[in-house]
Amino acid sequence: MKKKIDKKIRSIDEKVDRWRIKFKDDNALKVKEDVFDEYALKTLYTLSKREILQAMGGIISRGKEANVFLADGKENEIAVKIYRITTSSFNSMEEYIIGDPRFKNIRHTKREIVFAWTRKEYRNLKRAYEAGVRVPYPIIAERNILVMEFLGKDGISYPLLKYTEIDQKQAEDIFSRLIEYMHKLYQEANLIHADLSEYNIMIDTDNMSPIIIDMGQATTPEHPRAKEFLIRDIENILKFFRRYGIDTDPDDLYTSIVNDRSENKNSTGEIK
Ligand SMILES: Nc1ncnc2c1ncn2[C@@H]1O[C@H](COP(=O)(O)OP(=O)(O)OP(=O)(O)O)[C@@H](O)[C@H]1O
Ligand SMILES: [Mg+2]
Structure with missing residues (x-):
């Protein structure tokens, strides 16, 4: 078991290096093996290539369905919410997505549901924001990652x-x-x-x-x-x-x- 985990951590380390995803400090690195899956790493890479993300910071919240991180954006601090693909509560996600006319055509694989859910949160935040409701301003949704305005002060x-x-x-x-x-x-x-x-x-x-x-x-x-x-x-x-x-x-x-x-x-x- 330990060997398997070591191997997994090594493989994540290699990807982080290869894909040049920057972590601000060791604390941020420590959590990565149990919260970043392959999709999250790939997506973080895409986001950093597009300069939306400069460096990942520490974890703000570890939740049932998602983890939220502080990160450096282009100009300001940003919040990065990463939905879990493997251990999310899909049943409850499906319950909300089925019945919503906006999501009639999604395929019901775990991955597709999580991606749709992430997009749904982005769109919901955008609509709320445009209606004058104070919510974190959504910056982008990419696969299982939602990037939004960081709500707080000095990190x-x-x-x-x-x-x-x-x-x-x-x-x-x-x-x-x-x-x-x-x-x-x-x-x-x-x-x-x-x-x-x-x-x-x-x-x-x-x-x-x-x-x-x-x-x-x-x-x-x-x-x-x-x-x-x-x-x-x-x-x-x-x-x-x-x-x-x-x-x-x-x-x-x-x-x-x-x-x-x-x-x-x-x-x-x-x-x-
Ligand atoms: N934009 C943000 N800026 C700063 N902190 C945030 C932001 N969004 C979320 N958080 C923090 O992260 C926590 C979890 O966020 P959120 O409620 O969106 O996720 P969740 O999936 O419901 O997590 P949980 O399963 O713990 O309820 C919040 O309680 C809040 O403290
Ligand atoms: Mg919550």
């Missing part, structure tokens, strides 16, 4: 809402901003986040405002389970903010997100 990521100390007034401001974002997502980006909670919201500590992340699973309102997903998002948010005395009725909130009362739209929902 340290902003904290998740879950781990941020906020007072009553800040809670109220963050809450109302989140409701505005859910509305914009639904009405303008045609999206439901579908995994919204204090674990997928970061807080920009300069102005204590929320940033919504992790949009791979976001679906359009045409998805057969869209309503269920939106209700769950609403309930997660209300549950978190209830401890700050914010008590909004979930049904009212649902109605206000789904029914657009904006004066700028006509009865068919088209923007004038």
Whole structure:
């Protein structure tokens, strides 16, 4: 077993050398054998040849489906999210992709699903961004890698809402901003986040405002389970903010997100 792992590490080392993928320090190197598969390495190589990526930095998060790294981009720091091909939860990915009219034609091999998922997260972030929702700006999606704006300062990521100390007034401001974002997502980006909670919201500590992340699973309102997903998002948010005395009725909130009362739209929902 040990021999096999040594061999695997050696082979990754050779590829990293051959493909001239730069790592900033030993720490970044240490994680590479268990998180970079062949596809990820090839894609990192493509990205560095295209000068999107200058050097890989340390790991920011090790998740079930993906790992997120800090890296040097052309001008700024960037975040590189690498989806796992071998150990991702494909069943749950399939559940979201099947039923989404945008992904009718993908072949259902593991690899294809992960690539489609990565593209889906890119497109979802782009649509959210264009609708005025604060999300990490997506730079590129290439196979199982999504490159996006790094959210943080001096190489340290902003904290998740879950781990941020906020007072009553800040809670109220963050809450109302989140409701505005859910509305914009639904009405303008045609999206439901579908995994919204204090674990997928970061807080920009300069102005204590929320940033919504992790949009791979976001679906359009045409998805057969869209309503269920939106209700769950609403309930997660209300549950978190209830401890700050914010008590909004979930049904009212649902109605206000789904029914657009904006004066700028006509009865068919088209923007004038
Ligand atoms: N653009 C970014 N800039 C800085 N940090 C980020 C960025 N995107 C994600 N992160 C950090 O990485 C973590 C994981 O990201 P994300 O939620 O997108 O992945 P995930 O696949 O859901 O991971 P998990 O399985 O742990 O939920 C986030 O909680 C956040 O701390
Ligand atoms: Mg997450």
